[in-house]
Amino acid sequence: MWDYTEKVKDHFLNPRNVGEIENPDGAGEVGSLACGDALRLSFKLDENKRIKEAKFKTFGCASAIASSSALTEIIKGKTLEEAAKVTNQDIANYLGGLPEEKMHCSVMGREALEIAIANYHGQKVVKEDFEIICKCFGVTDREIIKAIREDDLKTVEQVTYYTKAGGGCEQCHPKIEALINQVRKEMAKEAPPLQQEKKKLTNIQKIKLIQETLGREIIPALKADGGDLELIDVEGNKVYVALRGKCSFCPSSEFTLKKYVETKLREFVSDDIELEEVRL
Amino acid sequence: MKTVYVDNNATTKVAPEVLEEMLPYFSELYGNPSSMHFFGGQVQKKVNEAREKVADLLGADPPEIVFTSCGTESDNAAILGTLDSYPEKRHLITTRVEHPAIGNVGTYLGRKGYRVSELSVDREGRLDVDELRESFTDETALVTIMYANNETGVIFPIEEIGEIVKAKGIPFHTDAVQTVGKIPINMKKSKVDMLSLSGHKLHAPKGIGVLYIRKGTKFSPFMIGGHQEKGRRGGTENVPYIIGLGKACELAKRHLDEENTRIKVLRDYLEAKLLEKIPNTLVNGDRNHRLPNTVSVSFEYVEGESILLLLSDLGICASSGSACTSGSLEPSHVLRAMGVPFTAAHGSIRFSLSIYNTKEEMDYIIEHLPPIIQRLRDISPFWKDYLKSQGKG
Numbered sequence: 001m002w003d004y005t006e007k008v009k010d011h012f013l014n015p016r017n018v019g020e021i022e023n024p025d026g027a028g029e030v031g032s033l034a035c036g037d038a039l040r041l042s043f044k045l046d047e048n049k050r051i052k053e054a055k056f057k058t059f060g061c062a063s064a065i066a067s068s069s070a071l072t073e074i075i076k077g078k079t080l081e082e083a084a085k086v087t088n089q090d091i092a093n094y095l096g097g098l099p100e101e102k103m104h105c106s107v108m109g110r111e112a113l114e115i116a117i118a119n120y121h122g123q124k125v126v127k128e129d130f131e132i133i134c135k136c137f138g139v140t141d142r143e144i145i146k147a148i149r150e151d152d153l154k155t156v157e158q159v160t161y162y163t164k165a166g167g168g169c170e171q172c173h174p175k176i177e178a179l180i181n182q183v184r185k186e187m188a189k190e191a192p193p194l195q196q197e198k199k200k201l202t203n204i205q206k207i208k209l210i211q212e213t214l215g216r217e218i219i220p221a222l223k224a225d226g227g228d229l230e231l232i233d234v235e236g237n238k239v240y241v242a243l244r245g246k247c248s249f250c251p252s253s254e255f256t257l258k259k260y261v262e263t264k265l266r267e268f269v270s271d272d273i274e275l276e277e278v279r280l
Numbered sequence: 281m282k283t284v285y286v287d288n289n290a291t292t293k294v295a296p297e298v299l300e301e302m303l304p305y306f307s308e309l310y311g312n313p314s315s316m317h318f319f320g321g322q323v324q325k326k327v328n329e330a331r332e333k334v335a336d337l338l339g340a341d342p343p344e345i346v347f348t349s350c351g352t353e354s355d356n357a358a359i360l361g362t363l364d365s366y367p368e369k370r371h372l373i374t375t376r377v378e379h380p381a382i383g384n385v386g387t388y389l390g391r392k393g394y395r396v397s398e399l400s401v402d403r404e405g406r407l408d409v410d411e412l413r414e415s416f417t418d419e420t421a422l423v424t425i426m427y428a429n430n431e432t433g434v435i436f437p438i439e440e441i442g443e444i445v446k447a448k449g450i451p452f453h454t455d456a457v458q459t460v461g462k463i464p465i466n467m468k469k470s471k472v473d474m475l476s477l478s479g480h481k482l483h484a485p486k487g488i489g490v491l492y493i494r495k496g497t498k499f500s501p502f503m504i505g506g507h508q509e510k511g512r513r514g515g516t517e518n519v520p521y522i523i524g525l526g527k528a529c530e531l532a533k534r535h536l537d538e539e540n541t542r543i544k545v546l547r548d549y550l551e552a553k554l555l556e557k558i559p560n561t562l563v564n565g566d567r568n569h570r571l572p573n574t575v576s577v578s579f580e581y582v583e584g585e586s587i588l589l590l591l592s593d594l595g596i597c598a599s600s601g602s603a604c605t606s607g608s609l610e611p612s613h614v615l616r617a618m619g620v621p622f623t624a625a626h627g628s629i630r631f632s633l634s635i636y637n638t639k640e641e642m643d644y645i646i647e648h649l650p651p652i653i654q655r656l657r658d659i660s661p662f663w664k665d666y667l668k669s670q671g672k673g
Contacts, residue, residue: 002585012586012589013590013593015659018658018659020661020664029661032622033581033622033623033626033662034622036583036602036610036611036622036626037583038661038662039661040661057659057660057661057664058659058660058661059581059582059583059659059660059661059662060583060586061583061584061585061586061602062585062586062589064583065586065659136610167610168610
């Protein structure tokens with residue numbers, strides 16, 4: 001059974017604003033019977049160009065109906081500029097959260113709104129301009145890219161939860177994976193992660209920090225495999241260690257050292273650390 | 281709120297007589313049946329009695345009964361235990377509508393380099409026996425075909441299939457998890473070599489299953505361990521559950537008539553009333569070859585999870601083949617294999633009855649389901665479109 005919030009249950013059992021507005025100022029529809037859910041949204045503006053009335057009709061599960069109901073409540077009283085800023089996360093938040101597997105219900109709300117606003121402006125959101133990545137559910141690259149960016153998605157599974165893409169035959173998974181890599185690279189470039197300012201350390205502070213890091217991050221894992229590691233010396237950025245126990249005759253120990261220990265020390269102590277193994 | 285439980289293909293209530301029979305074997309009579317002393321010996325005697333009761337329900341010999349932990353283990357053991365006995369044969373025949381305990385083993389074997397033929401079904405969920413005839417190769421190690429489908433209740437012609445398979449000299453397994461206790465089975469007259477059953481589908485607890493292995497069938501143990509179950513399944517016997525299953529099989533034999541008379545009448549009554557009261561409703565599966573307790577109905581233009589939650593709000597427990605209830609995004613593989621149109625597949629509900637259901641409960645469902653469907657259709661954009669297209673809008 002899905003773990004729905006009380007708010008989701010309330011909006012499912014008592015949906016607000018069900019119906020279709022006659023002669024609406026804007027209307028949009030997403031989804032289909034084949035997809036398992038669909039939402040038809042319509043709105044009317046008042047004299048101040050604010051949304052006076054919003055109505056929906058939805059075919060779908062409880063969270064699809066609740067998301068649609070929430071959407072109409074959220075946008076009422078907003079100008080179209082304000083409404084255009086409503087994200088799927090806003091819809092989910094309004095409902096006190098949705099199970100991650102059901103996030104696509106909130107995305108459906110956001111998409112219907114986008115189409116309805118475009119419809120008001122006399123425009124069309126044309127799917128044909130974009131590449132359909134997921135053929136089972138007809139999801140385009142544009143929708144997937146938007147979801148990766150707005151909802152900070154990192155895995156194919158998450159993309160499926162949010163957009164349904166990849167939830168059918170799974171043949172498009174490599175394409176989705178490629179899109180995630182591409183978009184996350186772009187995102188990383190746009191906002192480079194803040195380099196953590198690592199304070200300049202005195203030699204004693206540095207040795208202490210290295211010892212702490214080895215003791216916390218590395219030695220327990222080695223000990224679990226019957227090995228150990230001893231700090232021999234520190235000279236500038238060079239750290240000398242010796243492997244003990246099983247590690248000392250393990251053929252992959254060099255790999256263990258270089259890849260694992262050095263990364264950890266660079267992360268926690270200093271970016272320029274170089275590791276040397278000594279045999280004592 | 282009263283509970284109307286009509287989801288017995290998912291799991292059943294443990295019969296009070298079953299529970300009563302089990303209890304002493306947790307606390308007082310906790311011996312290991314393999315032990316030499318009297319304390320274990322008295323337990324072994326009860327395990328043997330349980331084995332006889334299971335065998336009696338199936339028309340089998342007690343040594344042909346192997347206790348397992350669940351239906352899934354029985355299915356896995358049947359397939360992998362057979363393939364292990366025929367390492368040179370790399371082909372398996374099954375169907376597109378199996379339970380995941382078979383279907384996903386097929387997928388797994390496909391990745392391991394086996395060839396897996398999945399037989400299709402028609403719109404009524406019936407198998408094409410000719411397709412089976414064309415699927416055999418010299419490499420075929422096993423044919424595994426379910427006895428009856430868990431979602432639609434459609435019964436496959438297992439004996440007719442058995443004739444064909446055995447004429448080829450190929451081992452034949454059937455997943456009868458939904459079948460045992462609902463229709464009579466007699467292994468003495470059957471062509472089936474191996475058969476899986478699960479305790480919790482027939483009023484025994486969850487966590488106990490059986491793999492029937494016909495005498496003389498080649499089989500390598502799937503659970504490798506001690507000498508238990510004559511070396512065919514390692515692991516200390518789950519004594520209380522085995523005793524519970526024995527009792528449940530004894531009761532099931534006694535209730536077989538009732539399943540096929542009173543329960544069938546209740547199911548048919550529910551089905552007829554729903555079809556009569558709710559427009560655009562269809563029954564999924566061949567109504568002439570069906571388990572007596574199961575009905576799968578589809579309500580067009582509405583979605584199954586919504587129906588289930590509104591039913592649940594009234595204490596009615598059923599299940600659905602809709603996408604949203606399974607956690608996946610696609611409707612049930614069974615309905616898709618049958619080619620049920622999308623208008624109906626997403627709105628499918630399965631009611632599965634047991635001997636504990638009453639006519640009053642059916643009337644309660646019949647009273648409350650039509651307004652639920654109407655309410656959801658009023659919210660659905662497609663219902664109005666449909667009415668318009670029919671000139672009724």
